Amino acid sequence: MALRTLLALVCLALPVLAQAKDRERCPYCKEDPALMAAAGVLSHAPSAIGDKGGEELVAKLPVSRWLFVETAHLRWASALGDSAIDQRDRERVEAELARLRAVLPDVPTKPRKLDPWLRLHVQAMKGEEFYARFQALLGVKDADFPAERRLDAPYMGAGRFLGEKDKFEVVLHVSRENHRRFTESFSGVAVNDSFRWHFPGLHKLLVSVPVEDADLKDDRGLWPHVAHNLSHAFLCAYKHFSYDPPVWIDEGLAQALEKEFDPQSRTTEGEEGSLRDTKAPADFAGAATKLVNVGKAPRLAELMAAKDYSELGTDGSVAAWSITRFLLDAHGERYARFLAGLKGQLDAKGNPSGEDLPGLQRKLLRELWDWSPLDLDEAWRAWVKSGGHAHARK
Ligand SMILES: [Zn+2]
Ligand SMILES: [Zn+2]
Structure with missing residues (x-):
C-alpha cells in the first residue's frame, strides 16, 4: 500500500x-x-x-x-x-x-x-x-x-x-x-x-x-x-x-445581483450548496407583486426569524429579493449603512459577535429610518403597489 x-x-x-x-x-x-x-x-x-x-x-x-x-x-x-x-x-x-x-x-x-x-x-x-x-x-x-x-x-x-x-x-x-x-x-x-x-x-x-x-x-x-x-x-x-449574516439579507442581495445580469436566472440554496433552479418562478417581479396584491406577502419579522434557506422558502426568497430591490433602489445609501451595521457588530470586549441579529436589525431600522419591521413592510408594499419593480434596475 x-x-x-x-x-x-x-x-x-x-x-x-x-x-x-x-x-x-x-x-x-x-x-x-x-x-x-x-x-x-x-x-x-x-x-x-x-x-x-x-x-x-x-x-x-x-x-x-x-x-x-x-x-x-x-x-x-x-x-x-x-x-x-x-x-x-x-x-x-x-x-x-x-x-x-x-x-x-x-x-x-x-x-x-x-x-x-x-x-x-x-x-x-x-x-x-x-x-x-x-x-x-x-x-x-x-x-x-x-x-x-x-x-x-x-x-x-x-x-x-x-x-x-x-x-x-x-x-x-x-x-x-x-x-x-x-x-x-x-x-x-x-x-x-x-x-x-x-x-x-x-x-x-x-x-x-x-x-x-x-x-x-x-x-x-x-x-x-x-x-x-x-x-x-x-x-x-x-x-x-466572523458570523453568518442574516439569511434573508444574504440571499436577497445575492438574488438581486444575479438578476441584474439575467432577470430569469435563479440560484437556490440546497443542503450542501447552491444550484440553478429551473422550477422556481421565472418572473420574481410578477411573483412579488402578486404576493403583495393578494395580501400573502411574508412579513419582515418572519424573514428575520429564518435561520436557514429552507426556512425562508420560495415565498420568503421572493420577498427577500423584492425588499432588497426596494432598499437598493429607493434607499441605497441607508441600505449601505444597514449592511455596515449588521456586518461589524462587536461585543463588549471588542470582538466580532453575531449575537441577537434580529435585535440588531430592529435597532438599525430605527436608527436609520425610524422604522419598525412593520413600518418597513408597509413602505415596501406601497413601493411594490406603485410599480416599484417596473422602474427598478431589473
Ligand atoms: Zn444564495
Ligand atoms: Zn491573458
Whole structure:
C-alpha cells in the first residue's frame, strides 16, 4: 500500500513539471506586461488557489488543461472548454468583448464561440467589474480596508479584501466529479453543487462550481450563477467573516445581483450548496407583486426569524429579493449603512459577535429610518403597489 501511494505521488508530480515548463502563453495578453497591466491581469501562472495551490489542482484533478488568472481582487482557475454564444445573447457578448478589446486589441469581433482563454479574460474583467459594483453598493473603496485591524479606527475587519486578508477565488470545474474531489480535499465533504468556503487560517473565501449541467455550460447561464455565489462571498467577507449574516439579507442581495445580469436566472440554496433552479418562478417581479396584491406577502419579522434557506422558502426568497430591490433602489445609501451595521457588530470586549441579529436589525431600522419591521413592510408594499419593480434596475 505504501509503495503504491509513493508511485502514485511520483506519477502525479510529472504533469506539474511539464505544465510549468510548457505552459502555453495566453494568446490575448500574450503575457506582455503592458497588455496585462491594461487588462488588469497580474498573472496567468498557477496561483495560490485553495489551501494547496494551483499546481496541486492541476496534478490532482487532471483535465486537458487548467488555466489561471489573477486580478486585483480575485483569482480564477478554469478547466472549461469553449463556450457557445447564444444568438439571443449576442448583443451582450459583443458589448463585453468590445470592453475587453479596448485593452486587448487581439480580441476578435463577432467570434462564433469563446475559446477558453477568451472566456477566462472575460470572466477576469467581469469579476473586477462585479467587485466594483459590490463596493459601490456598500459605499466603500479599497482604502477603507487596512491590511491589519486598527484599534484607533472604526472596525473594518482584518484585511484589504473587504475585510479578509486574501483575494476571492473561483474554481470552475469541467465535471461534478472533479468538483466533489476538490471540495472534499479541504472541507472533508464531497459536495454536489456550487460550494463556498472560508479558509479560517488563510482568511479568504473560495467558490467552487461544477460546470457540468446544461444550464451552466455556456457563459450566459454560468455568469449570473457565479455572481450569485460571489455576492454571498463578498457579503460574508465584509468586515471579516466572523458570523453568518442574516439569511434573508444574504440571499436577497445575492438574488438581486444575479438578476441584474439575467432577470430569469435563479440560484437556490440546497443542503450542501447552491444550484440553478429551473422550477422556481421565472418572473420574481410578477411573483412579488402578486404576493403583495393578494395580501400573502411574508412579513419582515418572519424573514428575520429564518435561520436557514429552507426556512425562508420560495415565498420568503421572493420577498427577500423584492425588499432588497426596494432598499437598493429607493434607499441605497441607508441600505449601505444597514449592511455596515449588521456586518461589524462587536461585543463588549471588542470582538466580532453575531449575537441577537434580529435585535440588531430592529435597532438599525430605527436608527436609520425610524422604522419598525412593520413600518418597513408597509413602505415596501406601497413601493411594490406603485410599480416599484417596473422602474427598478431589473
Ligand atoms: Zn491573458
Ligand atoms: Zn444564495
